[in-house]
Amino acid sequence: MTDKRSTAKLHHYVPQGYLRGFATDIERVRVVPLDRSRQPYTPSVKNVAAQNHFHTVGEFDEPDAFEKALSDVEGQALGIIRGFANGEFPPSEENRWAFAHYTALQSVRGPDTRRTTEHLRTTMVGLEVGAGGRKNVGAWIRDNFGIDPTPEQEDRIWDEATQPGGPPISFSNLAHIQNTVETAIELTPYLATRPWTLVRFDRRSLITSDAPVSLVRRPNDQPWEGVGFATAWGVTFPLTRKLGLLMSDPMAMLEGFEADDPRVQQVREMVLAGRIDQIQSGTTVMEKLFNQHTAQSAREYVFHHPEDERFVLAELPEPDLINIKPVGGIVNMDFDGEPLFAPQVHEGQA
Template identity: 65%
Template sequence: MGNGNTAKLHHYVPQGYLRGFAGTQDRVTAVPLDRSRASFTTSVKNVAAQTHFHTVPGANEPDGFEKMLSVLEGEAVGIIRRMEAGEFPVSEEARMSLSYYLALQAVRGPDTRKTIERLQAKMVRVEVGAGGRANVTRWIKKNLGFDATEEQAQRIWDEATQPGGPPITISTVGHIKHMIDTAEHLAKYLVTRPWLLVRFDRRSLITCDAPVSLIRDSSDVDPWEGVGFATAWGISVPITRKLGLLMSDPMVMIERFEAGDPMIQEIRAAVVGGRLDRTERGTTAMERLFNEHTAESAREYIYCHPDDVRFVPDELHEPTLINMDAGGFMDAEFDGEPWFGDGALSNAEEDAGTPRIAGGA
């Protein structure tokens, strides 16, 4: 049971981090990607948050994960403040801690949750549709655990095979597990890159609701393909309005590792130990690199110091909470006939928690 002191408003971008972009009284300006809406200035406690976003209903401590995040965020913000004060390179321990914090930041927002739900919905759509209409009751029994009436079977068939798939909601526990597992995997792609800390004087950086940005290699011949943490030329993060962190090309390590270079462990030690890190004075070009990628990474809002609105790029994309999608056979049309002669069904992946499908028992 809860102890009566459960936090209700959960931030998916930490307040301590946002204060690095705030003006007096911890106020930031929020710029909606939906340009039909006006920008506004408010306290950092009012932005990048949702009510009970991390609450686990029925747990002994429903906001236990939120409290754990607060400890991790406090450590990371402390490292950022020391970097701001001139400490760089940071210790190997601090590098590990900050890398995990940034990896977690990349997957903790509503966009990750919505994307998981979208992909799971499409998976269920293909699974049900490929099995054929005659096999829906069998699929319901196997996956939802009840014997469906004809009316229920028809409703689930209609919902499952509609464009985009059925309405699916993953559990908070499913999202939390995905966050922890994915952040542990992604952190290694941050810690093993050379770090460039850029200090700005006259120009400033903006941030957003998804501030970890992947930078594509400018020589990429297939710009339509996605870019990931392992393949990105760089990963940029606005640390404060006057401090940007650019984690640059990891290919030196990757190529030497693949070539079996006997010096790879020494090279890794040099990278992780910060011996390849450097500091650079911010330029107009570097400000634009950070701010344009931050704006591109944003999902719904850009945040900045009230005096820095002029650094928000003029061209902004439409808001979206989907950061990945699947097409091809996932969007196939179904005519009710099974794709396989025996109507065999496959199991949907369960790597993000058990989905709840509207129309069930």
């Protein structure tokens, strides 16, 4: 039987050990809410970026098994960060993959990813049901749930799916954990195979947030174009208030190469071996690159050392736990019960 007393209750989506790199000697960190109606405050790191039972899974023998697994990953990553601070850079290939995985995991483990996934699923279900029309709701239910619905069930599904905002869909902790793990595994190679630059700051400092891994657009990208881990010019990750990691664009070295060119694999091997990595002194330009992207990527909170208030942007974004927005016209469609697309009439059937 599981010892309930040993089960962790407060689960962090930004590790305490990481936040200590931005805190005072007594582990106090300044929290700046993006909600302008709330005032900044200075709590202990143990009370920051955490939710009760965020990773608790009743299906596991140990309900907080994932939280404990995260602690192992975080412990290894924090050891690598300490190594960076002590001059152990570039990392070994083993540590490179480990830290790339930690970075990928940190980028998708928060409540913003969960809310975004729920939002996208809500949008798609609303579109599927609404576009199919009221008379096809029963078929949709059978295809998705494997049951023959009653008329009352069909009415309820139609009403919920086509109401403003879509149907009320929420993901379980287990579903969120599975999505987090799978997505992090997929993203890890996009980080490990980028050239890394370790930036050391002296007079200037870095801030962080509840979503500290940020994507930097390519200079010629249009504002309406999306940016992802495969297409970003760079990925910034403030490691401590005095240490930042920039994962830059690997394509700059591969321009003009065909995908099957042997030199592509040679460059990849050079990157993984750390032969293209570098250490750079922090400049004002580099501080602004990190801090502006960190602030713009924040979902609800910006965090910083109490002495570093001057490095926080004067104008912060509004809070937003949804980081991918479907096209507005799709989200706001009104359905009148008729199928959105009429069945195709072939010649001779008219």
